[in-house]
Amino acid sequence: MTNRSNSSRAALWTPIPQGAPGATPCNRFQHACCAHRGEVYMLGGRDKMVIRDFWKYSVVRNEWTELDCSSEWAPEELEGHSMVSYQGILYIFGGLIDSAYTDWKIPLWLFDTEKEVWRYSQGQSRPSQPVPLNRKGHSAVVLGRAMYLYGGYIDMRGSSQELWKYQFDTGVWSLLSGSQGEQGQSPGPRHGHAAAASAHQRAMYVYAGLSGLREQRDLWRWSQDSHTWSLIKTHSGPSKLVGHSMLLYRDSLLVFGGGDTLGSPGNGLWRLDLTSSSSSGGSSSSSHLWDKMAAVKGSSPPGKAHHCAVGLGPGFQPSWARCRSNSSRSAPASLLGSPRTSPSPLGKFRPFKNKLSPAPSPLLEGAIELQTLSSRTTTDSGIGSGRSRDYEVVELKGVEEEEEEVGEGEERDYFRLGGSSCLTFENQDAFRKHWNTEGERDEEGEGEGEASSDCSEESIEHHLPEAMLMIGGKPLACGKTSISVWQMAL
Numbered sequence: 001m002t003n004r005s006n007s008s009r010a011a012l013w014t015p016i017p018q019g020a021p022g023a024t025p026c027n028r029f030q031h032a033c034c035a036h037r038g039e040v041y042m043l044g045g046r047d048k049m050v051i052r053d054f055w056k057y058s059v060v061r062n063e064w065t066e067l068d069c070s071s072e073w074a075p076e077e078l079e080g081h082s083m084v085s086y087q088g089i090l091y092i093f094g095g096l097i098d099s100a101y102t103d104w105k106i107p108l109w110l111f112d113t114e115k116e117v118w119r120y121s122q123g124q125s126r127p128s129q130p131v132p133l134n135r136k137g138h139s140a141v142v143l144g145r146a147m148y149l150y151g152g153y154i155d156m157r158g159s160s161q162e163l164w165k166y167q168f169d170t171g172v173w174s175l176l177s178g179s180q181g182e183q184g185q186s187p188g189p190r191h192g193h194a195a196a197a198s199a200h201q202r203a204m205y206v207y208a209g210l211s212g213l214r215e216q217r218d219l220w221r222w223s224q225d226s227h228t229w230s231l232i233k234t235h236s237g238p239s240k241l242v243g244h245s246m247l248l249y250r251d252s253l254l255v256f257g258g259g260d261t262l263g264s265p266g267n268g269l270w271r272l273d274l275t276s277s278s279s280s281g282g283s284s285s286s287s288h289l290w291d292k293m294a295a296v297k298g299s300s301p302p303g304k305a306h307h308c309a310v311g312l313g314p315g316f317q318p319s320w321a322r323c324r325s326n327s328s329r330s331a332p333a334s335l336l337g338s339p340r341t342s343p344s345p346l347g348k349f350r351p352f353k354n355k356l357s358p359a360p361s362p363l364l365e366g367a368i369e370l371q372t373l374s375s376r377t378t379t380d381s382g383i384g385s386g387r388s389r390d391y392e393v394v395e396l397k398g399v400e401e402e403e404e405e406v407g408e409g410e411e412r413d414y415f416r417l418g419g420s421s422c423l424t425f426e427n428q429d430a431f432r433k434h435w436n437t438e439g440e441r442d443e444e445g446e447g448e449g450e451a452s453s454d455c456s457e458e459s460i461e462h463h464l465p466e467a468m469l470m471i472g473g474k475p476l477a478c479g480k481t482s483i484s485v486w487q488m489a490l
Contacts, residue, residue, distance in 0.1 A: 052077040093147075
């Protein structure tokens with residue numbers, strides 16, 4: 001079946017240069033990452049051996065800070081573990097190298113991002129019910145006030161089909177499905193898969209991975225309301241994958257990278273619209289169609305597996321569908337939607353403008369301006385006395401138009417990088433100061449207190465430009481190198 005690549009949608013990939021090893025984390029795979037309030041946390045993984053370190057990455061400043069992981073409540077060396085964020089606490093599960101020789105009853109660790117300390121938690125279980133064992137290659141997502149943990153590889157047992165629920169408020173574990181002898185359809189035992197959650201649909205999606213020794217390419221949906229699994233019919237799409245990543249962007253799933261266990265990982269980016277379906281071959285049954293997103297020529301990322309993908313900005317937040325109805329203003333244009341039909345969750349993007357999105361016209365239909373940080377300094381009176389802003393304007397022609405001017409077999413880059421980051425903000429110092437979630441005043445002095453109280457906790461994420469970061473992953477370069485970070489602008 002032929003894979004479709006929709007020329008009206010494209011991804012702009014940008015490598016973000018990192019500092020020397022030591023000042024930045026080393027490159028790795030099978031690590032865990034998650035975003036919280038404009039920063040990305042990364043824990044563990046392996047290069048030639050398993051790594052025990054913990055880092056915090058400032059997206060705005062492109063700076064890494066190493067955090068302490070030597071506390072008695074901190075985890076040991078981990079690989080293939082999971083990490084999610086809920087109300088300022090990071091929840092890390094699994095990944096122990098040899099769980100038979102550990103004192104941890106339940107491989108669960110908590111990190112307080114505000115106090116930057118590890119917290120003790122062994123969790124609880126309901127009477128007569130077991131607790132989850134250590135595993136690797138599982139998935140973990142946040143739905144409501146709970147973490148849902150699926151699958152993984154358990155030593156001496158193989159792949160698991162268990163679905164566990166961890167209640168954040170009470171610390172209680174409960175097994176929802178996957179017990180021995182259980183009947184009914186499900187994804188079955190698997191690891192190396194990817195999962196994403198939709199708060200709006202109250203559902204979790206699981207895609208591909210290893211079932212036994214075989215890679216899969218099926219998509220499953222777990223309903224939080226009915227507590228049942230359902231197989232989603234799809235057409236086209238990626239080949240069988242393991243070690244890929246998947247994020248929910250608005251009402252679509254984005255799948256990147258991965259591959260089979262014996263081949264090289266791919267660099268394809270696929271999108272599946274969860275709100276639309278079509279009938280094929282005259283059949284009355286409907287299915288969803290995968291759409292391969294083209295990369296702007298000259299900006300293709302490397303193939304990666306067992307990497308981490310982190311979404312930034314309002315469209316990647318679990319509360320996007322809920323918060324978008326609280327504002328009637330339009331958001332900046334998005335590659336996955338019309339600029340007239342993409343409402344902004346919190347009105348204006350302050351204190352910086354969304355410079356990652358393309359011009360109102362689609363990316364491949366005419367000229368575009370991309371502002372990036374540059375070593376060239378220009379005074380801007382709008383920023384304030386004594387301050388300056390670095391910028392460089394790069395004009396891009398649409399790919400279709402430019403290809404007519406490039407001879408057959410020739411190669412041309414369609415953009416130049418002027419600095420260490422593609423993120424361009426009106427004032428980078430904004431994140432260095434205390435963020436007021438009740439509202440800020442914009443340059444014109446108008447009140448900005450329009451944010452819904454339901455969304456105020458995620459206000460920083462809602463003010464970030466929409467982009468996806470791809471961090472680390474196989475294959476690794478020879479020698480000790482700094483962590484690989486690529487950015488995809490939506």
